[in-house]
Amino acid sequence: MTVATVTPTTAPTGAGAPAPVRETRSDRIVMICNYTALGLFTLAVLYPLVYVLSASLSDPKNVVSGKVWLWPVGLSVEAFKAVFDYDSIVSGFGNSVVYALGGALLATALTLLAAYPLSRKGLPGKGIIMALFVFTMMFSGGLIPTYLVVDRLGLLNTRWAIILPGALAVWNMIITRTFFQSTIPEELVEAAKVDGCTDFGFFWRIVLPLSKPIIAVNLLFYAVAQWNSWFSALIYLTNEHLFPLQLVLRQILIQNNFDPSQVRDTAELIRMKELQEQLKFSLIVIATIPPLLIYPFVQKHFVKGAMVGSLKG
Amino acid sequence: MTTDTLVRRTPAHSAARPKRQALGLGARVRRHWQLYAMLALPLIWLAIFAYWPMYGAIIAFKDYNVVDGIFGSRWVGFKHFERFAESYQFWRLIKNTLILHVYELLATFWLPIVLALGLNMARRRWYRRSVQLITYAPHFISTVVVVGLIVVIVDPNSGVLNHFLGLLGIGPIDVLSNPDYFRHLYVWSGAWQTMGFSAIIYLAALTSVSPELHEAAIVDGASRLRRIWHIDLPAIRPVAVILLILNIGSIMSVGFEKVLLLQNTLNLQTSEVIDTYVYKLGFASQVPQFSYAAAIGLFRSVIGLALLVLANTIARRFAKSSLW
Numbered sequence: 001m002t003v004a005t006v007t008p009t010t011a012p013t014g015a016g017a018p019a020p021v022r023e024t025r026s027d028r029i030v031m032i033c034n035y036t037a038l039g040l041f042t043l044a045v046l047y048p049l050v051y052v053l054s055a056s057l058s059d060p061k062n063v064v065s066g067k068v069w070l071w072p073v074g075l076s077v078e079a080f081k082a083v084f085d086y087d088s089i090v091s092g093f094g095n096s097v098v099y100a101l102g103g104a105l106l107a108t109a110l111t112l113l114a115a116y117p118l119s120r121k122g123l124p125g126k127g128i129i130m131a132l133f134v135f136t137m138m139f140s141g142g143l144i145p146t147y148l149v150v151d152r153l154g155l156l157n158t159r160w161a162i163i164l165p166g167a168l169a170v171w172n173m174i175i176t177r178t179f180f181q182s183t184i185p186e187e188l189v190e191a192a193k194v195d196g197c198t199d200f201g202f203f204w205r206i207v208l209p210l211s212k213p214i215i216a217v218n219l220l221f222y223a224v225a226q227w228n229s230w231f232s233a234l235i236y237l238t239n240e241h242l243f244p245l246q247l248v249l250r251q252i253l254i255q256n257n258f259d260p261s262q263v264r265d266t267a268e269l270i271r272m273k274e275l276q277e278q279l280k281f282s283l284i285v286i287a288t289i290p291p292l293l294i295y296p297f298v299q300k301h302f303v304k305g306a307m308v309g310s311l312k313g
Numbered sequence: 314m315t316t317d318t319l320v321r322r323t324p325a326h327s328a329a330r331p332k333r334q335a336l337g338l339g340a341r342v343r344r345h346w347q348l349y350a351m352l353a354l355p356l357i358w359l360a361i362f363a364y365w366p367m368y369g370a371i372i373a374f375k376d377y378n379v380v381d382g383i384f385g386s387r388w389v390g391f392k393h394f395e396r397f398a399e400s401y402q403f404w405r406l407i408k409n410t411l412i413l414h415v416y417e418l419l420a421t422f423w424l425p426i427v428l429a430l431g432l433n434m435a436r437r438r439w440y441r442r443s444v445q446l447i448t449y450a451p452h453f454i455s456t457v458v459v460v461g462l463i464v465v466i467v468d469p470n471s472g473v474l475n476h477f478l479g480l481l482g483i484g485p486i487d488v489l490s491n492p493d494y495f496r497h498l499y500v501w502s503g504a505w506q507t508m509g510f511s512a513i514i515y516l517a518a519l520t521s522v523s524p525e526l527h528e529a530a531i532v533d534g535a536s537r538l539r540r541i542w543h544i545d546l547p548a549i550r551p552v553a554v555i556l557l558i559l560n561i562g563s564i565m566s567v568g569f570e571k572v573l574l575l576q577n578t579l580n581l582q583t584s585e586v587i588d589t590y591v592y593k594l595g596f597a598s599q600v601p602q603f604s605y606a607a608a609i610g611l612f613r614s615v616i617g618l619a620l621l622v623l624a625n626t627i628a629r630r631f632a633k634s635s636l637w
Contacts, residue, residue, distance in 0.1 A: 027537045034431050035440065041428070042444045045451060045505060048462055051473055055465070066476035114355035117348035124341050129352065132359060138562065139618050141366025142610030143588075144595045144603050148372070148383065149365050165362050168355060199347035228455030231570050235596055246457045253461030254574055277471060284461050291453040 049288075056080070056281035063278065079282035082275050089252075089283070092245035095159075096227055099244055103163045103226035108218040110168045111176055112211075116203055118173075119180035120189070137170050143235075150236060161236035162244065166229070172218055179214040180207065224291050249287055253280055373608035386604075393608035402590065410586040413572070414564050416496055421504045422557070426549060428508060429515035430541055448509025460574040463502055464489065490579035499575060499584075503568065514556070515549050522548045558628050562621030587613050 050070065055063045059074030067073045083089055117123060118130055140146075146165060155161040184207055192202045208215070230246035237243060342349070368383075373393055375386040397403055428448070435441045451459070467474045467488040475485045488494045522544060530540050569588035576584045587609060594606035 024536065030537045031434070034434050035437075038428075038431050038435060038440070038444050042447050045448050045509065048466060048505070049450070052462060052465065055473075064471045066471070066473070066479075069473055069476065110355050110358055113351045117345075117352045120345075120348060122341075123345055123348055124338055129356070132356075132364075136359065136363040138621055139367070139614055140363070141368070141370045142607055142614060143591055144607040144610060145366035145369030145372065146362070147595065148369050148603070149361065152382075153361075164358075167362070168358055173355075199345070199351075203351065224453055228453075228457075230455070230457050231573075235592075246455055249455075249457050249461060250574065253457065254464055280461065280465050284458055284465070287458050288454055291455075292450060295450065295453050 052281055052284050056278070056285045060275060060278040063281070079275050079278040080286070082279055083282050083286060086279075088240065088243065088248045089245070091241060092243050092248035095242060096245040098159065099162050100223040100227045102159070103167070104219045104223035106163060107167045107169070107172075107222040108215060111173050111218050112208075112215070114168065115173050115176035116180055116207060119177045119184070121186055133170050133173060147235060156236055157239050157242065159242060162229075162232055162242075163226075165232065166225075169222070169225075172221060176214050176218060179211065183210060220294065227291060245287060249283060252283060370607060370611050370614075372604050373611045375604060377604040377607070389604075393605045394612060396605065397609050397612065402585075406585060406587050406590055409583055410588075411564065413496055413499065413583075413586060417500045417503060418560055418564075420500050421508065422560070424504055424508045425511035426515055426553065429512040429519060429549070430545055432512065432516060433519040433545065434537065434541070445509070448512070450509070451506040452510035454506065456568075456571050456574060459502060459506055460571060463498060463575070467498075489575070490577060492580040492582040492584070495575065495580045495583045499568075499571065503571070514552055518549050518552045519545055554628050558621070558624045561624040562617055564617070564620055 051068075054070060054072045055068050056079060057072040057075060057077065058068045059076045060079070062068050062073040114133070118126055118133075120126075150156060150161050150165055155164065188206065189202060192206060197205075228246060230244065230250055233242075233244050233247045234250075237247075336344075372383055372386065374388060374390060375383075376389050376392075377383065377386045381387075432441055432444060435444070454462075466472050467486075469475055469485045469487045474488070478484075478486065486494075488498060526544050527540055530544060535543070569586070569592075572584060572586055573589050573592065576589060591606045591610045591613075594602045594609070
């Protein structure tokens with residue numbers, strides 16, 4: 001930050017003069033540089049996404065020959081139609097919806113059940129229980145021992161293997177606990193107790209209705225994490241009918257593994273061979289849409305969640 | 314006991330205090346039994362999916378076989394650890410893991426800070442909002458799709474990168490199968506994906522700075538850059554230190570899932586890290602070597618924990634902020 005030494009030689013305003021303070025020239029230059037840098041950076045982030053979207057909508061010939069670099073050239077939605085003829089993509093999409101919904105519900109329930117008691121003051125043993133949770137963030141048994149546990153429980157090749165092992169994220173639990181601590185005053189608990197309310201009743205009738213934002217954050221966070229995960233499916237599942245979308249995507253996009261048996265119609269198959277490269281672009285677009293569609297609506301909540309955890313955790 | 318604090322406020326009730334304090338541990342536990350009941354399910358989950366695997370990690374000191382299970386298999390002491398330390402893979406794996414992580418740390422740690430400072434400085438609301446909306450977006454894209462994106466963009470035949478390089482007269486480069494490019498690809502695609510979202514934490518720290526500080530500095534004639542240096546950066550420091558500690562604690566592990574996706578037989582020389590090696594030994598080899606793989610995994614976890622403790626101690630001494 002050597003630039004910091006470039007202080008303006010002209011004092012902004014006369015001493016003792018109250019605001020408004022006029023911007024000095026160097027300040028204005030800094031401001032212009034800042035806006036330009038932010039703009040360039042934003043374009044750099046945006047470009048790959050725009051390119052893939054344009055390529056997916058273009059005529060495959062134009063993509064291969066490099067005519068497409070920003071806007072679609074020779075509009076074509078063939079590749080999008082082809083995606084829906086590929087069986088494992090369709091079943092993967094369905095499986096991913098199941099994993100995302102089921103996983104989010106289960107994980108959110110566990111998170112709330114852990115976070116609320118641990119947010120209450122004066123619960124004997126709270127410190128030890130909290131330490132038990134936090135320790136797992138710093139140390140874990142590792143990949144192989146976890147696999148052996150899942151195997152031992154007989155969960156291999158079941159949907160539970162995808163949902164259960166990662167059901168609770170300790171970080172989310174800490175954020176949720178902080179939310180409870182800062183929004184549910186201890187006096188409220190005491191007042192409810194005086195009125196004869198039990199802990200269960202208080203949690204169900206008062207805490208949960210007051211915690212809609214944090215419940216939404218948890219649901220969305222877990223759903224997106226589950227939607228995007230693929231590694232647990234890779235090691236726990238061998239039955240292709242249970243594969244989530246991400247695992248199917250990995251086969252097609254990264255391993256370049258195009259399985260003809262997944263397409264029943266032969267005429268369709270020939271057409272698809274031509275589209276194979278194009279298929280990748282449309283697949284990326286389709287796989288990105290569900291999380292990105294909900295994202296602008298929930299961005300505020302995500303940001304809030306991240307802030308609560310960072311400032312008060 | 315929180316009831317104490319309530320009771321204490323009214324002197325008339327002060328007689329009740331000693332009685333409350335005399336409440337034994339058993340009575341207090343019984344009074345809260347419903348809270349413990351709520352904790353039951355999460356604790357059972359924790360025991361099964363976090364602590365049972367930790368116990369299971371003892372197979373690193375045994376010769377695990379399916380018939381005898383974790384408990385019944387024969388103890389062999391540090392045999393697997395010694396074998397790993399003597400294997401030709403040992404230094405290569407450690408070197409690859411460390412270089413990848415340190416490169417990532419150096420290249421990307423300061424980026425979200427700069428972005429947050431820039432966003433904090435920008436006054437036009439719509440501009441700020443759109444920059445945030447767009448730069449946060451990649452965070453929600455899955456690792457598989459990000460790697461898929463990389464694959465189509467750098468494709469030697471049809472990828473847009475090589476078309477641009479071709480315009481500059483540079484021949485097509487097969488980026489994915491060249492070990493020299495692997496680290497750059499991994500680190501900078503990571504920066505693309507996470508930078509915007511990582512800035513949130515710093516932005517939060519910046520918005521908690523009192524505007525009066527800035528006003529006072531303006532009256533004193535401080536320029537924008539001076540204010541960033543003397544007001545904004547100190548406000549960010551505690552958060553930055555904590556993130557740095559966490560990062561150093563995970564120095565032996567990298568974004569393993571992305572490494573595995575970007576890996577192929579041609580770039581193994583730089584892309585094979587400890588975690589991918591453990592995965593291969595356990596799941597991708599003809600004869601799964603569970604004990605050997607678990608030993609390598611455990612070795613990594615223990616070093617990670619030790620580094621975390623060390624980084625935290627140093628941070629507490631010199632930067633006066635720490636995790637615990």
